[in-house]
Amino acid sequence: MSRPRVLFALRDPALLPDLFDDAALARLRAVADVADRVLVPTGEAGAGGGDGGHGDPDLATADVLVTGWGAPLLDEAFLRRAPRLRAVVHTAGTVKSFVTPAVWDRGVRVSTAAEANARPVAEYTLAMVLLSGKRVLESATAYGRDRTLRGGGPPSPLGNNGLTVGVIGASRTGRQVLGLLAPFDLEPLLYDPLVDSVAARTLGSIAVGLDELLSRSDVVTVHAPSLPETYRMIGARELALMRDATTLVNTARGQLVDTEALTREVVAGRLRAVLDVTDPEPLPRDHPLFEAPGALLTPHVAGSLGNELRRLGASAVGEVERLAAGEDxxxxxxxxxxxTTA
Incomplete structure (x- = not known):
């Protein structure tokens, strides 16, 4: 695909400077003709491909659609208005919400920046694992309350030497988490039904069943995709297997954990939780997890934010460069x- 014509398509054009700095745009324009305007979707996902592109000359001549959050639904109606489209390059993670089977049926190739977006999630997870091992949240709470270094200290374990970390899901993020854990004196366990013991060892972990992971780990971190099979995979029974003072970290999807069951355990003081995602999201304003001493809730900030968005843009530019060069x-x-993916 020599010198393709590229059209940006996302709901908020103001995100473009955050995704693509001048250097990234220069790289893109060196290998492609880039439309001067952004295609802004006007319909809701699932609403028959409403996209603001009916009769749009930029869409009609586009070879590559560079999409982002709020991308148009790419159904048959949309594709009819994009007869030259050969590739969709997404500057975010999952493409499930807008790419339909019609895209692949037409032979259009699809790319995602999920690998780049997994990096900040893995970094957030590493930070929370290490802070949980040191019981930083509990220590800070007790220190602020008592204003003394003596008494009322956090429960053991206190420290990260030999801490057992259970990773649920060898997803893009899960694999990056394992890579980031490697330099530390930790014992990583991995549960993923699609990963055998040999593959787990290459990832620097030990393959175990879910029940064993939950019962052995000091920190459990969830990185499985949200699928019908994984809905509330961490429920009351699974939480009961976890030892007292274990921390559950969830940066994946809130639906993977039974929120009510977890709330009971945390409010009772038996388990700790670090939650960047919840079910529902957001939680009601008066939800007890907001005030529970053993809980840390963050508003879905683990993924790419601020200058981290540049990784997503750079990933997309790299894919367009490969398309222009005829590479995979x-x-x-x-x-x-x-x-099997998010």
Missing amino acids: LLHEVLPGQLS
Whole structure:
């Protein structure tokens, strides 16, 4: 695909400077003709492909659609208005919400920046694992309350030497978490039904069943995709397997954890929780987790924010460069992968 014509398509054009700095745009324009305007979707996802692009000359001549949050629904109606479209390069994670089977049926290739977006999530997770091992949240709370270094200290374990960390899901994020854990004196366990013991060892972990992971870990961190099979995979029974003072970290999807069951355990003081995602999201303003001493809630900040968005743009530019050079995509999404990925 020599010198493709590129069209940006996302609901908020103001995000473009955050995703693409001048250097990234220069790289893009060196290999592609970039439309001067952004295609802003006007319909809701699932509403028959409303996209503001009916009769749009930029869409009609686009070879590559660079999408972002709020991308148009790419159904048959949309594709009819984009007869030259050959690739969709997404500057975010999942493509499930807007890419339909019609895209692959037409032979359009799809790429995602999910690998780049996984990096800040993995970094957040590493920070929370290490802080949980040191019981920083409990220590800070007790110090602020008592204003003394003596008494009322946090429960053991206190420290990260030999801490057992259970990673649920060898997803893009889960694998990056394992890589970031490698330099530390930790014992990583991995539960993923699609990863055998040999593959787990190459990831620097030990493959175990879910029940064993929950019962052995000091910190459990969730990185499985949100699928019908994983809905509330951490429920009351699974939480009961966890030892007292274990911390559950969830940066994946709130639906993977039974919020009511977790709330009971945390409010009772038996378990700790670090939650960047919840179910529902956000929680009601008067939800007890907001005030529970053993809980830390953050408003979905683990993913790419601020200058981290530049990684997403750089990933997309790299994919367009590969398309222009006739090379394979580095982050291609195939339809068969959707049943096991986020």
